[in-house]
Amino acid sequence: MRRLVRPVCQVVRPLLLLLVVLTISGCVSTAYRDDPLEQFMVNQQASLALNTLEQLPQKNRDQALYHLNKAILLRMNDEFDKSNAELEIAKQIGANLEALSLREQAAAVSVNDAMRSYLPAPFERAMLYGLKIINYLEMNDLDGARVETLQLDVFLNQKFEEQEPPFARYLSGLVFDANGELSDALIAYRKSYEAYKAVEMKIPQQLQSDLLRLTDYLGLDDEHQDYLDQFQLDSWAHQTELEAQGEFIVVIFSGLLPRRHETAINAQDPRSGQLHRVAIPFYEQRQSDVENIELVSLNNRQQGELFEQLDQQAYDNLDDQMPGIIARAIARVTVKNQLVDNVSNQNQLLGVITNLAGFITEQADTRGWNSLPQQILLGRLTLAPEDYDIEIKLKGSAGEQITTKQLTQVSLQPGQKQFYSWHWPASHVTSRNRNHENTTSTTIYYRSR
Amino acid sequence: MNHHLTGAITLAGILIFGGVLQGCSTTVDRIETDEVVDLSGAWNDTDSRLVSEEMIADVLSRPWITDFVNKEGNPPAVIVGEIRNLSHEHINVNTFVGDMERELINSGKVEFVASSDERGEIREERKEQELHSTEATRNAMGQEIGADFMLKGSINSILDTEGKKQVRYYQIDLTLISMADNRKVWVGQKKIKKMVKQAGLRW
Numbered sequence: 095m096r097r098l099v100r101p102v103c104q105v106v107r108p109l110l111l112l113l114v115v116l117t118i119s120g121c122v123s124t125a126y127r128d129d130p131l132e133q134f135m136v137n138q139q140a141s142l143a144l145n146t147l148e149q150l151p152q153k154n155r156d157q158a159l160y161h162l163n164k165a166i167l168l169r170m171n172d173e174f175d176k177s178n179a180e181l182e183i184a185k186q187i188g189a190n191l192e193a194l195s196l197r198e199q200a201a202a203v204s205v206n207d208a209m210r211s212y213l214p215a216p217f218e219r220a221m222l223y224g225l226k227i228i229n230y231l232e233m234n235d236l237d238g239a240r241v242e243t244l245q246l247d248v249f250l251n252q253k254f255e256e257q258e259p260p261f262a263r264y265l266s267g268l269v270f271d272a273n274g275e276l277s278d279a280l281i282a283y284r285k286s287y288e289a290y291k292a293v294e295m296k297i298p299q300q301l302q303s304d305l306l307r308l309t310d311y312l313g314l315d316d317e318h319q320d321y322l323d324q325f326q327l328d329s330w331a332h333q334t335e336l337e338a339q340g341e342f343i344v345v346i347f348s349g350l351l352p353r354r355h356e357t358a359i360n361a362q363d364p365r366s367g368q369l370h371r372v373a374i375p376f377y378e379q380r381q382s383d384v385e386n387i388e389l390v391s392l393n394n395r396q397q398g399e400l401f402e403q404l405d406q407q408a409y410d411n412l413d414d415q416m417p418g419i420i421a422r423a424i425a426r427v428t429v430k431n432q433l434v435d436n437v438s439n440q441n442q443l444l445g446v447i448t449n450l451a452g453f454i455t456e457q458a459d460t461r462g463w464n465s466l467p468q469q470i471l472l473g474r475l476t477l478a479p480e481d482y483d484i485e486i487k488l489k490g491s492a493g494e495q496i497t498t499k500q501l502t503q504v505s506l507q508p509g510q511k512q513f514y515s516w517h518w519p520a521s522h523v524t525s526r527n528r529n530h531e532n533t534t535s536t537t538i539y540y541r542s543r
Numbered sequence: 544m545n546h547h548l549t550g551a552i553t554l555a556g557i558l559i560f561g562g563v564l565q566g567c568s569t570t571v572d573r574i575e576t577d578e579v580v581d582l583s584g585a586w587n588d589t590d591s592r593l594v595s596e597e598m599i600a601d602v603l604s605r606p607w608i609t610d611f612v613n614k615e616g617n618p619p620a621v622i623v624g625e626i627r628n629l630s631h632e633h634i635n636v637n638t639f640v641g642d643m644e645r646e647l648i649n650s651g652k653v654e655f656v657a658s659s660d661e662r663g664e665i666r667e668e669r670k671e672q673e674l675h676s677t678e679a680t681r682n683a684m685g686q687e688i689g690a691d692f693m694l695k696g697s698i699n700s701i702l703d704t705e706g707k708k709q710v711r712y713y714q715i716d717l718t719l720i721s722m723a724d725n726r727k728v729w730v731g732q733k734k735i736k737k738m739v740k741q742a743g744l745r746w
Contacts, residue, residue: 241628248704
């Protein structure tokens with residue numbers, strides 16, 4: 095029997111190799127997967143995207159992603175209450191998945207990383223709270239927004255020892271500000287300021303103005319002078335002026351978060367003929383169409399500003415994960431090789447099949463909350479209390495107008511803030527090259543950004 | 544022998560299959576409403592009940608009611624004002640406020656008037672009556688009872704988290720304020736503290 099099997103294996107292996115060569119060009123392969131929801135989102139067809147999402151097969155281990163994506167699509171349809179319900183489910187799933195599953199860990203080191211349940215990354219979970227807050231604000235439920243803000247604070251303190259997401263802290267400041275809790279608002283704005291410095295982002299002028307306003311109002315003279323020296327602002331709104339006026343605040347979710355794709359090293363052991371494969375994820379590069387916003391009402395114009403770059407947070411998160419991803423990938427090679435050796439000793443043909451199965455199942459975990467925006471822009475328009483028609487203009491990087499939306503009869507009351515958000519997911523992939531990872535057939539070198 | 548073995552294996556298979564099926568099905572067990580069931584550690588019906596029991600016992604035992612009756616000759620009318628949820632959780636305050644209303648009304652010592660949210664609908668109906676009801680059954684405008692006291696309050700919480708452990712502290716403060724002169728005639732307070740430990744492992 096053994097005499098018969100050995101020649102068969104000698105025929106099968108070259109055939110397998112031929113198959114691999116035909117399907118993979120070279121010893122390093124790259125795989126791209128398109129998101130079926132993306133085109134509907136770009137076309138502002140949230141209902142169609144929702145239908146598509148409902149029809150897609152859902153794996154139990156990707157439950158969190160399903161609810162997160164559904165929440166974004168629902169809020170694009172102005173169904174804020176339902177969106178919050180989905181976000182709450184995703185939040186609970188995330189909390190439950192914090193517990194370690196030995197079964198899933200074993201699957202991750204024997205099959206692939208995607209066998210684990212999807213636990214949203216800390217920056218994604220911070221955005222989950224952020225979106226819930228904005229949903230409540232758009233429903234004029236300040237108490238609801240405040241509850242989520244307190245939960246967000248606990249989460250940020252737990253999960254981010256350094257480099258907190260700056261927009262999450264700014265949003266917290268806005269909620270406390272809208273509730274008239276000015277001390278808490280100042281604390282949140284301070285943390286946001288520190289976070290912007292930590293991630294080396296430009297400090298938004300609006301945040302500078304808020305820090306000056308509140309330190310002045312609360313009588314923190316030294317801190318106020320310190321901010322005055324740092325910011326060099328010509329003018330900023332005083333608290334008493336702001337309390338006499340109404341404020342319209344627009345949050346623009348621009349572009350879509352870059353997708354993760356797979357890059358893999360494929361090799362064959364010349365002695366045993368075994369196929370080996372190591373697959374790791376990498377991010378494509380994207381460019382949002384909308385880079386600027388302008389709010390216009392009567393003779394008042396106000397430019398918005400960039401407040402968050404979620405793509406950068408996604409890159410940083412993958413950088414942090416990469417040592418673990420590589421370690422598990424190498425562990426998988428060892429486990430799979432050992433298994434193939436053991437099976438081959440019993441039955442060579444079965445060994446070849448096992449080797450092929452291990453090769454095919456070696457896939458990178460390319461999952462992510464892909465309906466998240468790439469960046470967040472925010473604009474604030476302060477006007478005397480009255481009803482206004484307000485135009486929101488979305489502009490490209492060169493200042494060209496991309497689209498506009500007219501809101502009628504927006505009622506602004508003294509000391510009150512009206513919130514409005516708009517998703518504009520249009521964006522394009524600028525690069526699918528593996529700019530940030532260099533892979534060779536023997537070693538993986540991962541260059542941190 | 545083989546026949547017996549096959550039979551035993553079949554029986555064991557049926558039992559295991561049955562057990563699996565039972566594990567997959569939804570089960571419903573009715574339990575007493577005062578039974579304590581803590582699942583997540585979040586605010587639940589037990590907390591709400593503890594608050595209402597404590598507050599009702601306290602508010603009925605204080606002298607503000609007798610003081611008012613001795614002075615005015617009629618039971619005080621109370622209106623429920625804003626009870627703000629300033630905690631970390633979305634808490635429905637209507638449950639314990641409803642319990643308090645019921646107990647106070649049933650005690651016969653206090654009257655409640657409709658809150659500002661409820662009044663709008665009643666007034667709308669009264670307007671409709673002016674137009675569509677017979678004179679004998681019509682209820683006239685301007686006959687509402689003005690409240691003597693307003694019940695206001697807040698729920699606050701403090702969370703202390705370290706790793707998988709969390710201490711949750713809730714403080715519920717309710718205040719009765721005299722509408723005539725802004726005097727606080729009663730202040731009720733209930734504190735609840737819980738230790739929540741999250742699971743470290745899962746299947």
